[in-house]
Amino acid sequence: MLSFTLALGAPTPTRRRWFGRLAEAWALPLLALTAALVAFGAFIAAFGVNPLAAAALIWRGAFGTWFSLQNTLQKAAPLLLTGLAMALPARAGLMIIGGEGALVIGGLACAVIGPALAGFADSAGGALMAQTLMLACGMAAGALWLMIPGALRHWRGVNETISSLLLNTIAIAVLNQLVEGPLRDPMSLNKPSTTPLSPALMLGHVPGLSVHVGLAFGLILCIGAGVLMQRTSFGFATGINGGNPRAAQMVGIDVGRLILIACALAGACAGLAGATEVAAVQGSATASLAAGYGYSGILVAFLARHNPFAIIPVAVLLGGIAASDGLLQRHLDLPDATVAVLQGFVFIAVLAAETFSGRLRLWRGGRRDG
Amino acid sequence: MADLGIAGVALALFGGAIRASTPFLFVSLGECLTELSGRINLGLEGTLVCGAMSAYGAALLSGSPWLGVLAAALVGALLGALHAGLCSLARVNDIAVGIALMVLGTGLAFFFGKPLIQPRAPMLPALPLCPGCHFAPLRAALDINPLFLIGVALAFVLHWGLANTRPGLVLRTAGDSGAAARAMGYAPLLVRLWATMAGGALAGIGGAFLSLYYPGSWNEGLSSGQGLIAVALVIFARWRPLACLFASLLFGAAGALGPALQSIGVHQGTYLFNAAPYALTLAIMIATASPRGALAGAPAELAVTR
Numbered sequence: 021m022l023s024f025t026l027a028l029g030a031p032t033p034t035r036r037r038w039f040g041r042l043a044e045a046w047a048l049p050l051l052a053l054t055a056a057l058v059a060f061g062a063f064i065a066a067f068g069v070n071p072l073a074a075a076a077l078i079w080r081g082a083f084g085t086w087f088s089l090q091n092t093l094q095k096a097a098p099l100l101l102t103g104l105a106m107a108l109p110a111r112a113g114l115m116i117i118g119g120e121g122a123l124v125i126g127g128l129a130c131a132v133i134g135p136a137l138a139g140f141a142d143s144a145g146g147a148l149m150a151q152t153l154m155l156a157c158g159m160a161a162g163a164l165w166l167m168i169p170g171a172l173r174h175w176r177g178v179n180e181t182i183s184s185l186l187l188n189t190i191a192i193a194v195l196n197q198l199v200e201g202p203l204r205d206p207m208s209l210n211k212p213s214t215t216p217l218s219p220a221l222m223l224g225h226v227p228g229l230s231v232h233v234g235l236a237f238g239l240i241l242c243i244g245a246g247v248l249m250q251r252t253s254f255g256f257a258t259g260i261n262g263g264n265p266r267a268a269q270m271v272g273i274d275v276g277r278l279i280l281i282a283c284a285l286a287g288a289c290a291g292l293a294g295a296t297e298v299a300a301v302q303g304s305a306t307a308s309l310a311a312g313y314g315y316s317g318i319l320v321a322f323l324a325r326h327n328p329f330a331i332i333p334v335a336v337l338l339g340g341i342a343a344s345d346g347l348l349q350r351h352l353d354l355p356d357a358t359v360a361v362l363q364g365f366v367f368i369a370v371l372a373a374e375t376f377s378g379r380l381r382l383w384r385g386g387r388r389d390g
Numbered sequence: 391m392a393d394l395g396i397a398g399v400a401l402a403l404f405g406g407a408i409r410a411s412t413p414f415l416f417v418s419l420g421e422c423l424t425e426l427s428g429r430i431n432l433g434l435e436g437t438l439v440c441g442a443m444s445a446y447g448a449a450l451l452s453g454s455p456w457l458g459v460l461a462a463a464l465v466g467a468l469l470g471a472l473h474a475g476l477c478s479l480a481r482v483n484d485i486a487v488g489i490a491l492m493v494l495g496t497g498l499a500f501f502f503g504k505p506l507i508q509p510r511a512p513m514l515p516a517l518p519l520c521p522g523c524h525f526a527p528l529r530a531a532l533d534i535n536p537l538f539l540i541g542v543a544l545a546f547v548l549h550w551g552l553a554n555t556r557p558g559l560v561l562r563t564a565g566d567s568g569a570a571a572r573a574m575g576y577a578p579l580l581v582r583l584w585a586t587m588a589g590g591a592l593a594g595i596g597g598a599f600l601s602l603y604y605p606g607s608w609n610e611g612l613s614s615g616q617g618l619i620a621v622a623l624v625i626f627a628r629w630r631p632l633a634c635l636f637a638s639l640l641f642g643a644a645g646a647l648g649p650a651l652q653s654i655g656v657h658q659g660t661y662l663f664n665a666a667p668y669a670l671t672l673a674i675m676i677a678t679a680s681p682r683g684a685l686a687g688a689p690a691e692l693a694v695t696r
Contacts, residue, residue, distance in 0.1 A: 172676060176680075178675050182625065185618055185621075186672045189615055189665060189668045190668050193661045193665030193668075194661075196661040197662050201659075315493070318489055355500065357499075357500030357501040359497075360496065360500060361501050364491075364494025364497045365494070367490035367493055368472075368490045371476060371487055372476055372479060374481050377481060
């Protein structure tokens with residue numbers, strides 16, 4: 021069979037096993053990323069573009085200057101949350117790809133409740149309360165939305181991947197229908213939108229940065245979810261269910277409750293991403309709420325191997341690639357879909373790298389199964 | 391003509407259903423083949439869009455729309471081979487690979503399709519089934535694309551072939567039990583490779599219909615998710631090619647309902663009408679799924695129904 025040995029020496033069962041596993045958790049995605057970048061370089065080289073020049077531009081557009089770094093963080097903020105929306109149910113063994121729909125529904129809920137709270141905007145305390153309420157509504161709506169595929173899976177045996185995919189389309193249709201129909205602000209002429217939020221209710225920036233607070237929410241939730249998954253009995257039970265649902269049932273875990281909680285947390289994260297998109301960026305709900313953050317979140321989660329802590333660097337990396345989009349277009353005359361091609365390469369390489377899991381020996385006495 | 395009323399809606403619905411159902415038909419037959427071999431390809435949306443782009447480009451360069459259809463089938467088969475190849479690796483999840491191919495396929499299509507948005511490619515001709523009809527809406531409704539007829543014939547051929555030919559039996563065996571196929575001397579991975587490639591080719595042809603007949607242009611918003619919905623449609627049709635045909639017609643009709651109603655002045659709810667097939671699929675999945683065991687008629691090796 022395929023073997024991939026980077027270090028020589030006989031494998032011995034060992035106390036350094038954890039190190040091998042840690043090294044593998046880093047090495048596999050890095051290996052995949054490198055392979056994808058090389059393949060992408062060859063791809064654009066075929067179009068007469070110097071890959072090194074492209075790499076330099078991506079670096080400059082993503083992390084090279086203070087401005088581009090802030091741009092990267094701005095792009096990473098929703099990815100942190102939609103990455104969690106994919107990763108949390110995945111830990112419980114559910115492949116729910118409904119982040120896009122939950123984001124849209126969360127944003128819509130925030131945009132509906134926001135104008136109704138305009139009366140609170142006068143005092144600072146009132147504004148803070150209204151903002152909290154708006155975000156909470158977005159999170160609740162997203163949570164309820166993603167609980168649908170989880171509940172259908174558990175109680176009806178409906179495949180959660182397909183139901184969540186269908187729910188995405190339904191959510192986007194509901195958004196478009198409401199934005200162009202009953203909820204349309206008569207003042208929005210060219211681009212239909214809901215009634216805009218009062219400026220006093222808009223969310224501010226992270227102190228010291230010109231990046232909206234969604235970044236802080238994302239970081240806090242990633243760390244919180246990481247602690248939840250790796251340091252609590254709930255996370256442990258989730259992992260058991262993800263590994264073997266029958267075993268989870270055998271040891272008396274309430275699988276239905278576990279699935280619903282995981283889905284609700286995931287939906288709340290995606291809903292919060294939508295709510296911050298409305299309350300910090302756009303000011304109202306428009307068709308552009310469905311900008312694909314939910315789908316990019318799937319890639320983020322896979323690259324992070326569904327580890328909430330790892331979502332942070334991965335989201336920043338992919339946010340950086342997205343942020344360098346404009347530079348690539350302007351300087352190298354590449355179409356705007358170039359970044360999507362790169363994402364596709366990365367995604368495929370990451371999945372293909374899974375086949376090496378457990379077979380990569382970076383350290384003497386790494387895992388020897390396989 | 392303006393006061394045709396309900397009859398006009400019915401005619402528009404009929405014509406629209408046939409037009410709108412053709413991509414559904416091809417993609418769902420392709421997905422049906424792939425799933426019967428025991429693997430699910432969620433990436434057919436990417437294949438469809440890529441097929442649409444390559445069909446348009448090839449038709450533009452060669453001047454022949456039928457060469458465009460061929461190019462779309464080839465590109466679809468290549469993407470299918472990529473999917474099958476990746477899924478043959480141990481521990482690689484076919485659902486995730488499908489999502490990845492959706493991203494890659496649409497990305498590649500938009501990348502290569504950028505210069506194709508402006509020029510006009512030659513379109514596939516329509517077969518006028520009632521050239522003598524004086525009644526314009528009827529004539530329009532009976533202008534049928536040959537691809538639709540090919541698709542219908544294919545549904546019948548698959549229906550017969552899956553039950554009565556050796557390749558059909560091998561395919562279904564690989565889908566129901568890889569071990570049994572191996573015992574018969576067939577490698578299930580190889581069977582799935584062929585099935586996924588055939589499925590990809592059909593999805594590519596579905597895309598060619600979009601760009602070369604209806605709506606008949608290339609742009610980035612060309613597909614309205616036909617590739618995604620085909621996956622659900624196959625489940626709806628319970629992995630039976632003939633049922634795929636009827637389901638495609640039904641879905642096409644649902645999609646045609648919005649424009650047909652618009653023609654008599656009902657402008658409300660276009661988006662909801664477009665989403666109706668998705669909601670319908672979900673409702674059917676909920677109604678027919680069972681909390682215990684797989685769906686009736688599902689290939690036993692298929693991951694999504696376990």
